[in-house]
Amino acid sequence: MALIVQKYGGTSVGDTDRILNVAKRIKGFVDNGDKVVVVVSARSGVTNELIARAKKINAFPEEREMDMLLAVGEQETIALTAMALHSLGVKAVSRTGAQAGIFTDMDYTRAHLVKITGGDIPERLAEGNVVIVAGFQGVNDAGNVTTLGRGGSDLSAIALAAILKADVCQIYTDVDGIYTADPRVVKKARKIPEMCYEELLEMASLGSKVMQARSVEFAQKYGVVFEVRSSFNNESGTIVKEEVASLEDVVISGVAVDKNQTKVTVRNIPDRPGACAEIFSVLGEAGIGVDMIVQNTSQAGKARLTFTVSKDDAPKAEKLLKDECAKLGGAEVCLTGDIAKVSVVGTGMRTHSGVAGKFFRALADSDINVDLITTSEIKISVGIDLEKADLAANVLHSAFGLDS
């Protein structure tokens, strides 16, 4: 008898058969006497279809309308999941983000949680219902639907687990857990049975597709222990918590690949204090994160700035930067193509030397040219050609002894 929050991602609820399978899994817990809150994503593909439809109509859709549009995906899934549970004789009721008391700020398409009340979830659970909540979405003070951005459904689940004081939080996805690398890219990737928030945070922020950083940060802040596991089998997954004893012995825990980066170059910037700050401020105010910044002075009195933004933000960034360049007299912006960021992460890097040497040697041996470099205490990241991303991940995985 536990209170369990479960989150099922888009592939887990990808079609009607899968939704029925999810319902059967939930029924197993209900039959066991557990109380279950389920957070679901949109069926896989639906969100992308909606975005594509919007972009056909308007290349720069207004963000409030985008959220009105995207919220549709999860609303469909909660209703279908409730119907599936009913078909198995399980009491269930669906709740939108707003109905589940997920309150956010006004920052459409990437809203931040302001307050989580859970709405009437405790009452509905007490009546014997499974409560199905639409992930990824909330509501703001103006009564408008908002979405939480990428990985928002994980955040919904972890936030609900925190507020409801759930005993267990399970993040069901299409992989068996957190791997030393994306198993779709690196065949020899292995499942990590336990890891700490910090480790996963580095993996997440580097583009590992399993969990977004903000969800992990939220879990860390509120001490929500969660398990990432597959909805397609019954194997245990990866448990993520504050401290993991065995971590000390591992130099590199994993390799992360992010293929969703666009390289941006701003040329002919007046080489005066504050010019770069203005450029980054404009992006920061629009909520666009920048990464892998390289600055160099090309001609007398002119600077050149290169950095990456996420591919999704690229059109917006270009528009903002063009306006900003006009103000900076003579500066020019150009998007010089999509690139991949490949990284190795490991808390062991703090105490082991030689990691950088091994890293660059492995890439060089495979003729992989490095375009941008950025490092921290526990990671090394490089920006490379998109086509070389998978190769790089594999050679690094081998070089650091992560192959099984």
Added chain:
Amino acid sequence: MALIVQKYGGTSVGDTDRILNVAKRIKGFVDNGDKVVVVVSARSGVTNELIARAKKINAFPEEREMDMLLAVGEQETIALTAMALHSLGVKAVSRTGAQAGIFTDMDYTRAHLVKITGGDIPERLAEGNVVIVAGFQGVNDAGNVTTLGRGGSDLSAIALAAILKADVCQIYTDVDGIYTADPRVVKKARKIPEMCYEELLEMASLGSKVMQARSVEFAQKYGVVFEVRSSFNNESGTIVKEEVASLEDVVISGVAVDKNQTKVTVRNIPDRPGACAEIFSVLGEAGIGVDMIVQNTSQAGKARLTFTVSKDDAPKAEKLLKDECAKLGGAEVCLTGDIAKVSVVGTGMRTHSGVAGKFFRALADSDINVDLITTSEIKISVGIDLEKADLAANVLHSAFGLDS
């Protein structure tokens, strides 16, 4: 400068190109200085897709969850339509049924309007916005989304036109107006330039696909003059209002075909007072309308009842009737197949004789067998074989001089 409420049906917003066309049409009115409130349906096919997906999961989906599911269709369209207007430089904002203050009772999937406030529509219009409202949906006291049933978007538009005191209410659809018959069935059907509510009500209640009865009744009650017209051209359509001078001269105004009927037979009913009442009460309480009732006594002490229900209601009706038959000891229910109801309507029938003779002669001449008959002051309806429906509509259209 007028306040115009426009409603665009599913085919008018069927894909992104059509949504952009609708936006261009709206822009024309905005450029003319009009204030425009737009009510949209789900893209054609979407509602049926959602229903099919639900039925794959659960043959009898709970109605609250059904509405949670179906509301998705219109929510998608309002966002896309707002985006399309933005792409043309027109200020626009979307509103769900709840946000537009469309309050209903708790009767899911066929909710009734309880109160319409319009929400903040007047303020948004005053700011120069086009306001795009999700048709077909509302919200009940429990804060749950409800849907208004078939033709609900028309009702949303007419109700908003009434509360906002709109100067004009335009119902855009995929036909040019109200025809003497469905032009997809009867090639020689002609557009009727003006007709009165009562006339259209008979057409609507008989299954003409253009408008549902409740929308017309609502318009009549609140004196909302509306025009049914095409979103694919600029021709004027059919204006519907209280009185139309020329109507007196016309014997038959139109032929209606309803192919959405299932014939139900209940056999071996104890021939005692109240037995039939109990059967119809059970259906009435579930909100299932019955039509074309025929009763006859087959064997000693046993009655047989035949009637039609809408095809959508048939599975539910069968379930309810089976339970009821069990109570009525020995009665049996069987659904004896889908049939078509073909009708002629005309206020002129009140003053002209010979209509019935001409009606049945026309059917007999074409070898069309009549299964059920029902009549009123201004209409004659017959239940016939589904395959013969189009033929019947055509021969009746010719017989009553409606061909152009």
